[in-house]
Amino acid sequence: MTMQMRNLGATGLSVSEIGYGAWGIGADMWKGAQDDESLEALRRYLSLGGNFIDTAMGYGDGHSERLVGQAARDFPGTLVATKISPKNGQWPARPGVPADEAFPGEHVIRMTEASLQRLGLPRIDVQQFHVWNDSWLGQGDWQDAVQQLKQDGKIGHFGISINDHQPDNAVKAVEAGVVETVQVIYNVFDQSPQDRLLDACLANGVGVIVRVALDEGSLTGTITAGTEFPEGDWRNHYFGGNRKAELQPRLRAIESDLGINSAQLAETSLRFVLSHRAVSTVIVGMRSVRNVERNVAIADGQGLPAEDVARLYAHRWDRNWYNPAE
Secondary structure (H helix, E strand, C coil): CCCCEEECCCCCCEEECEEEECCHHHCCCCCCCCHHHHHHHHHHHHHCCCCEEECCCCCCCCHHHHHHHHHHCCCCCCEEEEEECCCCCCCCCCCCCCHHHHCCHHHHHHHHHHHHHHHCCCCEEEEEECCCCHHHCCCCCHHHHHHHHHHCCCEEEEEEECCCCCHHHHHHHHHHCCCCEEEEECCCCCCHHHCCHHHHHHHHCCEEEEECCCHHHHHHCCCCCCCCCCCCCCHHHHCCCCHHHHHHHHHHHHHHHHCCCHHHHHHHHHHHHHCCCCEEEEEEECCCHHHHHHHHCCCCCCCCCHHHHHHHHCCCCCCCCCCCCC
């Protein structure tokens, strides 16, 4: 198959509609990842024509970056995006905290060089801040550091990963022209980027990297009220309390409205995201070859019929399950 490509904003990069999200292969918060299986999945993704991998220094304390680099070096032309963790360790970024506390220039440069070493690559195609606050515009020396990294050829482009469920917190950065990409949560339930952010990105030539398109697994249709996760797996937090049961009628309503079954939820959800013309790529966690092959087949440029997209607008569900269950 030939995977459909899209422009990553005005960067000049062409990225596959389905990207590879490498959080799960960090093998810390998502339990069950095996390095040999992860590498096999990465290589299968690249061999099928996928060309965009998103990782971070914080995924398994650099473990994900090492695996990504190992696979990317075998496939010239692979585009790698990674992220710098905030120096103050605050997730998400808190209002009122100055830029120099989270991303001082020396930290930005030092962490980028450390990521390059773990990746074993000469350049990071897209370097990102892993948290963001629009109040940082005009603060500190982080922009000087980013410019220096570009001049030195260590990074190609710069973007930000927006705090969970806070898409409007990056609109000023987009409009000010200080970022070339944004990474944001966008899915059938969390449609809030449609309110302002996606239009701002279109208007300013900023690439959109969508994460959590399957709502951490809820939109795969495989999580039931009785699903159990391994001990220590962070999904025990995300789906804590009565949330797995609370989810079920929402899923059945989507299936009924679109005339689909549970097995079609994941594809429908990914196509919903890809149907918005501001979206450059959607990064999906794929720890097995089977998942890779199933998901990359969706990168065919088709999206969803307009009437199905319109029906899904009614299934917006504003909530934040990253907060502890009550």
